Amino acid sequence: MKKNNPLTILLILAAVALTVYFLIPSFIFYSKNHQEREVYAQKNPRIFRKILNLGLDLQGGMRLVLEIDRSNLDKEAEKDVLDRAYTIIENRINALGVAEPVIQKQGKDRIIVELPGLKDETAAKGVIGRTAQLEFKLLREPAQLERAITVIDNELTGKKEKEQDSAAIKDSTERKAQEGQKLAEQLFEGTESVSDTDSAAVEEAESVDNKDKVASFKDLLVQIGDQVGVKIDNVPRVQSIFTRVDIRHAIERAGLGANSFLWGHDTTKIEGALYRILYYVKSAPEMRGDIIKDASASIDQSGMRAGGAKVDMEMNAKGARRFSSVTAANVNKFLAIVLDSTIYSAPRIIQKIPLGRAEITGSFTMEEAKNLAIVLRAGALPAPVRIIEERTVGPSLGQDSIDKGIFAGIIGAIVVLVFMIVYYRLSGVIALIALILNISVVLAAMTGVHATLTLPGIAGIILLVGMGVDANVIIFERIREELRVGKTVRSAIDAGYERAFVTVMDSNLTTLITAFILFWKGTGPIRGFAITLIFGIISSLFTALFVSRILMNFFSVKNVNKLSI
Numbered sequence: 001m002k003k004n005n006p007l008t009i010l011l012i013l014a015a016v017a018l019t020v021y022f023l024i025p026s027f028i029f030y031s032k033n034h035q036e037r038e039v040y041a042q043k044n045p046r047i048f049r050k051i052l053n054l055g056l057d058l059q060g061g062m063r064l065v066l067e068i069d070r071s072n073l074d075k076e077a078e079k080d081v082l083d084r085a086y087t088i089i090e091n092r093i094n095a096l097g098v099a100e101p102v103i104q105k106q107g108k109d110r111i112i113v114e115l116p117g118l119k120d121e122t123a124a125k126g127v128i129g130r131t132a133q134l135e136f137k138l139l140r141e142p143a144q145l146e147r148a149i150t151v152i153d154n155e156l157t158g159k160k161e162k163e164q165d166s167a168a169i170k171d172s173t174e175r176k177a178q179e180g181q182k183l184a185e186q187l188f189e190g191t192e193s194v195s196d197t198d199s200a201a202v203e204e205a206e207s208v209d210n211k212d213k214v215a216s217f218k219d220l221l222v223q224i225g226d227q228v229g230v231k232i233d234n235v236p237r238v239q240s241i242f243t244r245v246d247i248r249h250a251i252e253r254a255g256l257g258a259n260s261f262l263w264g265h266d267t268t269k270i271e272g273a274l275y276r277i278l279y280y281v282k283s284a285p286e287m288r289g290d291i292i293k294d295a296s297a298s299i300d301q302s303g304m305r306a307g308g309a310k311v312d313m314e315m316n317a318k319g320a321r322r323f324s325s326v327t328a329a330n331v332n333k334f335l336a337i338v339l340d341s342t343i344y345s346a347p348r349i350i351q352k353i354p355l356g357r358a359e360i361t362g363s364f365t366m367e368e369a370k371n372l373a374i375v376l377r378a379g380a381l382p383a384p385v386r387i388i389e390e391r392t393v394g395p396s397l398g399q400d401s402i403d404k405g406i407f408a409g410i411i412g413a414i415v416v417l418v419f420m421i422v423y424y425r426l427s428g429v430i431a432l433i434a435l436i437l438n439i440s441v442v443l444a445a446m447t448g449v450h451a452t453l454t455l456p457g458i459a460g461i462i463l464l465v466g467m468g469v470d471a472n473v474i475i476f477e478r479i480r481e482e483l484r485v486g487k488t489v490r491s492a493i494d495a496g497y498e499r500a501f502v503t504v505m506d507s508n509l510t511t512l513i514t515a516f517i518l519f520w521k522g523t524g525p526i527r528g529f530a531i532t533l534i535f536g537i538i539s540s541l542f543t544a545l546f547v548s549r550i551l552m553n554f555f556s557v558k559n560v561n562k563l564s565i
Contacts, residue, residue, distance in 0.1 A: 008546055008550060009550060011546070012546060012547055012550060015437075015441060015542070016437070018444060018448075019437070019440045019441050019444040020444075021444075022444035022445075022447045022448050023052075023440065023443060023444050023447065025047065025050040025051050025447075026050075026051040026052040026443075026447060029041075029047060029051045030051070030052075042236075045233060045235075045236050046232070046233065049450070050447075051447065052443060052446055052447045052453055053116070053450065053451070053452045053453065054116060054402075054452065054453055054454075055102075055114070055116060055452045055453060055454035055455070055457070055528060056102075056114045056115070056116045056393055056454075057393060057401055057454055057455040057525070058116075058401055058402050058453065058454065058455060058458075059116050059117050060116070060117065060392075060393045061114065061115045061116040061117050061118045061392075061393060062113075062114075062115045062118045062121050062124060062390070062391070062392050062393075063112070063113070063114045063115075063389075063390070063391040063392075063393070064112070064113040064114075064115075064124075064125070064128070064387055064389065064390055064391075065106075065110060065111075065112055065113075065387070065388050065389035065390075066085075066089070066110065066111045066112075066113065066128070066385050066386065066387055066388070067109050067110050067385070067386055067388045068081055068082060068085055068109045068110075068111075068383050068384075068385055069383050069384045069385075069386060070109065070383055072383070073383055080374065080377070081383050082105060082108060082109065082111070083374050084374055084377055085111060085383070085385055086103065086105055086111055087371070087374045088339070088340065089103065089111060089113065089128055089385070090103050091265070091339060091340050091342055093113065093115065093124075093128070101113065101114065101115050101116070102114035102116075102452065110388075111385075113128070116452075121392055125387065125390075128385075128387075134288065134289025134292070134337075134338070134339050134376070135285035135287070135288050135289065135338045135339075136285060136286050136287040136288070136326075136335055136336070136337060136338070137281040137282055137284075137285050137286060137335070137336045137338055138281065138282050138286055138326075138330055138333055138334070138335055138336070139279060139280060139281055139282075139333065139334040139335075139336055139346060140256075140260065140280045140281060140282055144256060144280065145228070145280045147254065147256065148251060148254070148256045148260070148261075148280060149217060149218050149221070151250050151251055151254045151256065152217045152241065152247055152250070152251070153216055153217045153218055154250075155246055155247055155250040156216075156217060156241070156247075157216075217238075217241060220234050220237065220238055221278070222270075222275060224268060224270070224275060224277060226334070226348075227277050227278070227279060227346070228277070228278050229268060229270075229275035229276060229277050229278060230275060230276055230278050231273055231274070231275055232267060232273075232274040232275065232276055235263075235276055238278070242261055260280055260281050260282065260283055261278060261279070261280055261281075262278075262279050262281055262336070262338060262341055262342065262343050263276055263277070263278060263279075263342060263343065264276060264277035264278070264279060264342070264343050264344075264346075265339075265342050265343060265344045277343075279336055279343050279346060281336050281338070281343075285338070286322075286326045286335070287319065287322050287323065287326065289339075289376075290316075290319075291315045291316055291318060291319025291320075291322060291323065292313060292314075292315060292316075292319065292376055292377065293314045293315055293316045293319070293356075294313075294314045294377070295311060295312065295313045295314070295372075295373040295376035295377050296311070296312050296373050297309060297310070297311055297312075297366060297369035297370040297372070297373045298310060298311075298312055298369075299366075300359075300361060308361065309365060309366045309368065309369035310359050310360060310361045310369060311345075311359065311360040311369050311372050311373050311376065312357070312358075312359050313357065313358045313359070313360070313376060314356060314357055315356035315357070315358075316356070317356070319356060320354075320355060320356025320357075321356075323353060323356060323358065324352060324353060324354040324355075324356070327349050327351070327352050327353045327358075328352040328354075330349050331349055331350070331351060331352065332348065332349065332350075333348070333349055334346045334347065334348050334349070335347060335348075335349055337360075337372075337376065344372055345360055345372060347360050347361070360372065401455050401458075402458075405455060405458035405459070405462075406458075408462060409458065409461060409462045409465065412462050412465050412466070413435075413465050416465055416466060416469055417432050417435070420432065420469055420472075424476055424565055425564040425565065426555060426563075426564030426565070427472075427476055427479075427552070427563070427564060427565040430472075430548050430551045430552060430555070431469050431472040431473075431476075431548065433547070433548075433551065434468070434472065434543040434544060434547045434548045434551075435465065435468045435469060435543070437543050437547060438464065438468045438536070438539045438540055438542075438543045439461060439464065439465075439468075441535075441539040441542070441543070442461065442464065442532065442535045442536050442539050445535045445539070446531070446532070446535060451531050451535075452528065453528070453532070454525055454528030454529075455525070455528075456525040456526070456528045456529035456532075457528040457529060457531070457532040458532075459529060460528075460529045460530075460532035460533045460536060461532055461536065463533070463536075464532075464533075464536035464540065467508075467511075467536065467537070467540055468536075468540045468543070468544070470507075471500075471504045471507075471508070471540060471541070471544035471545075472544055472548055474500045474503055474504055474507075475496055475497055475500040475504070475544065475548070476496070476565055478495070478496035478497075478499050478500040479492050479493055479495075479496030479497075479563070479565060480496075480565060481496075482495045482496055483563065483565075489556050489562065489563045490556060492563070493549075493552050493553065493556055493563070497545070497549055501545065504541070504544060504545065505541070508537050508540065508541055511533070511537055512534065512537045512538070515530045515533040515534045515537065516530070516534065518530035518533075519531055519534065
């Protein structure tokens, strides 16, 4: 009999450790009720990147089918209208703050949008239906940025000091009234000492509560090149500061523009931490998107950036004149390209650009350059996008689906496992352990790749309960056959696994191919079922051919003359 390979044991232990690692955040999050989850998510803004995401049908939300009206388009404009619409809609949906939205192209004219967990459907439809706004804005001077930061810090600190002063005056008034009453009582009764009361009052007056001190706004910013950045975990905190009425009024009073802070579209990684660039732009745009005639990605053939990707822009006649004037007056300044209040790029103006042609260079990959070109062309979308289908799923319905799915899965698992234990005895218990690990690995793998679990996905997991034991049944029956012809326990186990290998692989690979085709061609619920099936088949092969064999070898060593099968 072959001994257990140490490398195989290490592989299984590593798989178990990774499974536990990926599932712990999901277990912590989903063990809470809805109110507790919201509070927990606010304190841990990156939790949605660590947990198993639930689809629209499980946690509620909205599903929209959008259609592009091509009736008034010319042939030139029809080329990439779907890509341009997709870019705009994706940008707006990301701004809604929905965890793991699903945005898919369907055919030549439709875009499917799923927003799990969305609460304000009216706001979502309003954002998606809004006309695209592409603008070119100059960044403000560094001195103005410093002044704005100082104004915000002063307002935060000043507001806190006023609150503390008000509270101190109130406490002092109350204390004086209480001390006056006690003093009158003491003078009247002549029995108590005034010095003790005075000492307590002094101690209370000197105590200061510092636990709610307002953090400096400047401390939340990090210098990144010519701009400032905010650590990704602090972005919601900074955004909440910008939305405060007193902060907005303070910036307006200073003549700095309350709506001048805009976020960059991409994130920057520095020493393992992610940062988002925060730009400080002038309120009035220098140009709008209607000046763009065309934009395309290409490879830079000259200069220090030769071989890198760049974006070439061409303006119409009116835009060329305006662009020439703006670039001439603002050499060495930064011109931000803003789409729907998000900055995609902020290149430095090197020189006057008189002919209406410009290029944007930077640390682009070719894919990033193509996406930026789409953004530039998307400024004046030539075709309206209308909602042709709308479906809303309530959270209670989603929770009901989860409960029924879990109940069905438990019943199915119990029936299968009872049969396995009764029919195969100890070997059935081994199959049970392999099955539990199988389902856990599937859920952990989906969490690791940020896949979304849907109701059809739960159906796929229930199907895996049967498929998971199917491989073990084939192996166990082969072992039984070997025992009937008189082989020893150790020889029967080796022969059973070797002869069953081809059959198990053949049956699972054909199903795996079908699952990949479903994932490739399917949409929505079909893809959800397919991805669960893909992970499940791979995990089933792993647990049946490796995990169960390790366990069989272990128990057979304990009893070399008899196998409970």
